[in-house]
Amino acid sequence: MSIPLNAFEQHIDSTILSRGQTYFKQGRVSEPELIKANHLEFVVEGSDEYRVTILFQNEEIKHHDCTCPYEGVVCKHVVACIFYMQKDELGMEAPKQKSRAKKAKKPSVEEQAKIILEKLSHEDLMQFTEDFVLSNESFRDYFLTTFAHLNPHLTLADYKKIIRTEIHSHRSGRYRFISEREAGALGLKISKILGLGEQHIVNGRFESAFFIGVAVLEEMFKAFEYADDSGGDIGMCINEAMRLLKSLADNLEESHPVRKKLYKYAIKTFENQLFDEWSWHYEMLEIAQRSAASAKEIEEVFTLIDFEITVCQENEFRKHRSERLELSKYHLILQVKGKDQALAFAQENPHNDDLRDELLRAALDVKDFKKAINIAKEGLDMANGNPNYERRWQYWLLVLYIETQSAKDVIALARTLFLSDYSDNYDYLKILKSFVEAKHWPTFIEELIKDLTDNARKNNLLRKIYIFEERWQELLENLSLYAALYEIKEYEEYLAHDYTEELIDLYYEEILDYLFFEYHTGRKYYKNACQYMKRMNKLGGEAKVEQLKAELIAHFPRRPALLEELAKV
Numbered sequence: 001m002s003i004p005l006n007a008f009e010q011h012i013d014s015t016i017l018s019r020g021q022t023y024f025k026q027g028r029v030s031e032p033e034l035i036k037a038n039h040l041e042f043v044v045e046g047s048d049e050y051r052v053t054i055l056f057q058n059e060e061i062k063h064h065d066c067t068c069p070y071e072g073v074v075c076k077h078v079v080a081c082i083f084y085m086q087k088d089e090l091g092m093e094a095p096k097q098k099s100r101a102k103k104a105k106k107p108s109v110e111e112q113a114k115i116i117l118e119k120l121s122h123e124d125l126m127q128f129t130e131d132f133v134l135s136n137e138s139f140r141d142y143f144l145t146t147f148a149h150l151n152p153h154l155t156l157a158d159y160k161k162i163i164r165t166e167i168h169s170h171r172s173g174r175y176r177f178i179s180e181r182e183a184g185a186l187g188l189k190i191s192k193i194l195g196l197g198e199q200h201i202v203n204g205r206f207e208s209a210f211f212i213g214v215a216v217l218e219e220m221f222k223a224f225e226y227a228d229d230s231g232g233d234i235g236m237c238i239n240e241a242m243r244l245l246k247s248l249a250d251n252l253e254e255s256h257p258v259r260k261k262l263y264k265y266a267i268k269t270f271e272n273q274l275f276d277e278w279s280w281h282y283e284m285l286e287i288a289q290r291s292a293a294s295a296k297e298i299e300e301v302f303t304l305i306d307f308e309i310t311v312c313q314e315n316e317f318r319k320h321r322s323e324r325l326e327l328s329k330y331h332l333i334l335q336v337k338g339k340d341q342a343l344a345f346a347q348e349n350p351h352n353d354d355l356r357d358e359l360l361r362a363a364l365d366v367k368d369f370k371k372a373i374n375i376a377k378e379g380l381d382m383a384n385g386n387p388n389y390e391r392r393w394q395y396w397l398l399v400l401y402i403e404t405q406s407a408k409d410v411i412a413l414a415r416t417l418f419l420s421d422y423s424d425n426y427d428y429l430k431i432l433k434s435f436v437e438a439k440h441w442p443t444f445i446e447e448l449i450k451d452l453t454d455n456a457r458k459n460n461l462l463r464k465i466y467i468f469e470e471r472w473q474e475l476l477e478n479l480s481l482y483a484a485l486y487e488i489k490e491y492e493e494y495l496a497h498d499y500t501e502e503l504i505d506l507y508y509e510e511i512l513d514y515l516f517f518e519y520h521t522g523r524k525y526y527k528n529a530c531q532y533m534k535r536m537n538k539l540g541g542e543a544k545v546e547q548l549k550a551e552l553i554a555h556f557p558r559r560p561a562l563l564e565e566l567a568k569v
Contacts, residue, residue: 007527016075016076029042129143154208166193183233183234197213212241242287249262252291267304329345346359379392463475479491488507504536515529
């Protein structure tokens with residue numbers, strides 16, 4: 001979780017925040033040690049001594065870790081260290097350490113390490129590393145993994161042991177569970193190992209890449225049983241391992257012995273249904289398809305795909321999976337039988353949007369726009385009014401109509417898509433203006449505005465029109481009727497030049513409404529309101545800000561947190 005340093009209180013549970021602040025005020029936080037640039041290490045005294053590491057960049061905490069057993073997102077020890085880091089900004093004084101003498105400023109750990117390494121002989125470094133590899137299991141596994149490309153003797157079992165060691169190091173508590181926070185830290189470490197696998201492929205060390213992919217797949221899948229993967233970190237590692245094996249399949253020549261190993265592994269894993277009920281089950285079949293080379297292997301994959309398609313079509317809950325299998329079959333036909341037979345298969349399965357997409361692209365390759373438009377229209381008809389399926393073919397039709405300069409069709413479809421207010425990257429107003437005749441544009445845009453005026457849910461589209469047409473007065477009037485603070489900030493750049501006073505007044509009224517709302521109590525709300533007051537100051541509204549502060553102080557004299565935040569504006 002990324003935490004902005006200047007607003008950390010808004011991102012942390014209030015109870016944990018209070019406990020961390022107490023720890024800081026009690027002087028439990030040691031002066032940090034600089035490990036390297038943007039990397040600090042603290043010692044915090046609690047029921048035990050806990051080591052806290054914090055990585056930060058551009059005024060944001062990018063990663064934090066603590067050796068305490070707390071399984072939440074941020075512990076009180078980390079919070080105490082953040083208060084230490086922000087003590088000057090918050091106007092807080094760090095208590096004098098009773099148990100720790102103040103240390104003279106010294107180089108970072110990184111700099112100290114460089115000083116030693118530059119003076120250390122090769123023999124001494126060799127002896128130290130060898131001794132540490134033998135005495136420290138974690139370092140041993142990390143060392144052997146990092147330099148695995150130099151060790152021809154690491155087996156699949158070795159890599160599995162390395163992954164298991166990493167997993168076990170992140171299990172804690174009575175039930176040896178992996179918390180969401182630990183799952184995130186574990187995911188980072190496993191991703192580095194997978195990155196090594198990618199490097200092995202680049203350097204032609206295919207067997208090592210195979211071992212890493214398989215080890216991560218199997219061991220991380222087991223970790224699901226005792227982990228909180230709410231953040232998706234463990235699942236992400238399995239996805240990356242699948243991509244690694246697919247990349248491996250695409251880089252292996254038919255005669256390479258690892259290709260045969262990969263093919264057999266994929267088939268065996270699929271048939272044993274290791275990942276059944278997960279999408280990874282069918283990804284194993286895709287890996288088998290990519291690595292199949294001999295006629296016998298290809299036929300085996302065809303048989304498995306056909307069987308699975310039949311099973312999925314007979315099961316109401318698996319029907320949607322048959323489309324993915326059909327796409328796999330299409331690519332296998334394309335691979336071994338050629339484009340004509342692959343397109344013939346796509347033609348036989350018009351219900352499959354992905355295969356229809358292949359047919360449409362094939363028509364575009366030969367610039368048969370009429371056929372491409374018919375394919376897209378058929379896809380739109382088969383969507384049966386489902387907007388999620390319709391949109392795919394509406395986008396295609398818009399592209400095709402623009403390509404064929406069918407102005408009437410472009411205008412009708414671009415207008416429909418604009419009014420549907422679906423978040424995408426198309427600039428429909430720009431498309432419309434380029435196809436509507438200039439003399440008709442004023443009338444067209446007024447009709448579009450009329451269609452939107454009585455629909456408050458489409459208000460953001462009205463604002464898009466006002467910005468596109470540079471109708472700033474109407475944008476301001478619209479904001480005056482429907483505006484939250486974040487919206488005033490969003491549109492401030494368009495209005496600040498000509499409507500400064502009006503913007504200041506808008507901020508004034510909305511800040512009052514925001515803080516008078518009964519549920520908006522607590523420091524995070526006060527800090528948020530004060531951020532908008534600072535925007536008022538930047539617009540030249542210092543007098544209005546002072547007036548607003550006076551009104552709030554008079555109305556809420558017993559809210560010390562609010563008074564503290566107002567004093568900072």
